Every structure is written in C-alpha cells, then in structure tokens.
Amino acid sequence: MADKISHPLFARIYPRINAYAEAHGSLAHRRELLIGIRGSVVEIGAGTGANFPHYPAPVERVIAVEPEPRLRALATRAAADAPVPVEVLPGRAERLPLDDASVDVAVMSLVLCSVTDVPTALAEARRVLKPGGELRFYEHVRARRPGPYRRQRILNPLWRLAGGGCNLTRDTESALRSAGFTIEAIRRFDFRPGGRPHPASPSLIGLARPDPAQGQGQRAG
Ligand SMILES: C[S@@+](CC[C@H](N)C(=O)[O-])C[C@H]1O[C@@H](n2cnc3c(N)ncnc32)[C@H](O)[C@@H]1O
Numbered sequence: 001m002a003d004k005i006s007h008p009l010f011a012r013i014y015p016r017i018n019a020y021a022e023a024h025g026s027l028a029h030r031r032e033l034l035i036g037i038r039g040s041v042v043e044i045g046a047g048t049g050a051n052f053p054h055y056p057a058p059v060e061r062v063i064a065v066e067p068e069p070r071l072r073a074l075a076t077r078a079a080a081d082a083p084v085p086v087e088v089l090p091g092r093a094e095r096l097p098l099d100d101a102s103v104d105v106a107v108m109s110l111v112l113c114s115v116t117d118v119p120t121a122l123a124e125a126r127r128v129l130k131p132g133g134e135l136r137f138y139e140h141v142r143a144r145r146p147g148p149y150r151r152q153r154i155l156n157p158l159w160r161l162a163g164g165g166c167n168l169t170r171d172t173e174s175a176l177r178s179a180g181f182t183i184e185a186i187r188r189f190d191f192r193p194g195g196r197p198h199p200a201s202p203s204l205i206g207l208a209r210p211d212p213a214q215g216q217g218q219r220a221g
Contacts, residue, residue, distance in 0.1 A: 005092065018047070024194050025191060033109055033137075035056070040105070043107040046088065061085045062082070094124060103129060108125070109139070110138065116165070123179060135176075152169050166200075189205075
C-alpha cells in the first residue's frame with residue numbers, strides 16, 4: 001500500500017468545509033477532543049492541522065502524520081503557529097512511521113471515515129501507544145436509526161467520490177471494540193451546523209484505551 005494519497009480537489013475544498021464547520025460548532029468539538037491530554041502525541045491523518053491550536057500545554061510534542069501532500073503542506077504551515085512543538089510527517093494510518101510503544105496519546109479526528117483499512121489503522125494506533133496510553137477520537141459515523149442509515153448508504157458512493165474517500169456508514173464504535181480498545185468515555189451527538197441535519201451529522205467524541213488483556217498491537221504484514 002503506497003504511503004501517499006492524492007486527493008487534489010478534496011484538498012482544495014476541505015479548508016473551506018472545515019472553516020464552515022468550525023464557525024458552526026466543530027471548534028468546540030476539537031477542544032473537547034483534546035482536553036486533558038499530556039505527554040507525547042501522534043495525530044493520525046492531521047489534514048490541514050486544524051487541531052494544532054487546541055493542544056494543551058502539558059503536551060510535550062505532537063507527531064502529525066498526513067499522507068495527502070497538499071494537506072500536509074498546510075499542516076506544516078499550521079505547525080509553525082502551534083502552541084506546542086509539532087512535527088509533520090508523511091505516512092498513513094495503516095503504516096505509521098513510529099516505533100512500538102512510543103507515544104502517550106493517539107488522536108484521530110474525522111479520519112476513520114476515510115482510511116482504507118480501519119482494523120489495520122487501529123492496530124497501528126495500538127502498536128505505537130505506550131502501555132496505559134489512550135486514543136482520542138472525534139468521528140462522524142453511521143446513523144443508529146434505520147431511515148437515516150438507509151439514506152447514508154444510498155448517498156455513500158457519491159459522498160466518497162466528492163469527499164476524498166470519506167464514508168458515511170462506518171460503525172466506528174464497533175471497530176474500536178473489535179480492535180481491542182475499551183471505550184472509557186463517549187459522547188454521541190448529531191452535529192447540525194447552522195441547525196440543519198446533514199448526512200454526516202451522527203458523531204462521536206471519546207477516549208479509548210487498548211485492553212491490556214489483548215496484548216500490544218502488531219505491525220501488519
Ligand atoms: C476529513 S479530513 C480530516 C482532517 C483532520 N483530521 C481534521 O480533523 O480536520 C480526512 C483526513 O484523513 C486523511 N486520510 C485519508 N486516508 C488516510 C490514511 N489511510 N491514513 C492517514 N490519513 C488518511 C486525509 O488525507 C485527510 O487529511
């Protein structure tokens with residue numbers, strides 16, 4: 001699997017989509033995602049670096065991994081203004097450029113919708129976490145009610161095309177449990193920017209830890 005992902009159109013429009021979302025509530029979600037974290041962090045699929053301004057001072061350093069070159073260039077620029085040291089690296093979730101047990105926190109925000117191989121990405125997050133480390137996640141997910149879920153499934157092929165491979169229908173809670181994480185905190189909510197529901201409204205913010213009974217994650221392949 002190549003480490004580079006190229007989505008030039010999405011990379012051009014995502015900053016605008018994100019600016020709209022942040023003006024309508026997602027800024028608060030980003031702060032909530034990162035509240036109370038400390039130590040060393042890997043942010044997986046960092047995009048434009050929209051989380052960087054919200055890292056709290058006890059964070060010693062952030063390694064931000066982003067496979068899309070145009071988004072990575074924006075993240076590199078954002079890193080210069082971050083309140084904590086941030087290093088931006090190429091790479092993808094399924095093969096993180098980090099040693100085993102090397103970080104205290106892994107951060108995934110709006111990225112498990114887009115990675116090609118969710119089980120491998122989560123196994124990688126487990127692999128790089130130190131014992132007792134934590135995964136912070138902020139994701140849009142499949143709807144729990146049948147009607148909205150059916151609409152998500154119908155729309156998904158088009159959404160994937162326009163959204164740089166983003167899926168509306170991922171069951172991220174189940175994927176976390178299947179990957180050997182224990183979910184310690186979770187807030188499920190509908191994100192309705194401007195008061196309007198949209199296909200990616202069903203959302204989660206939470207904290208999960210690798211279940212020690214299931215051992216350290218393994219590098220795939
Ligand atoms: C919707 S954007 C979210 C960006 C950022 N995390 C945020 O919160 O704004 C999805 C991101 O996932 C990245 N991505 C897609 N596939 C990936 C993969 N296999 N590994 C790592 N990142 C990936 C994209 O390049 C993009 O930056």
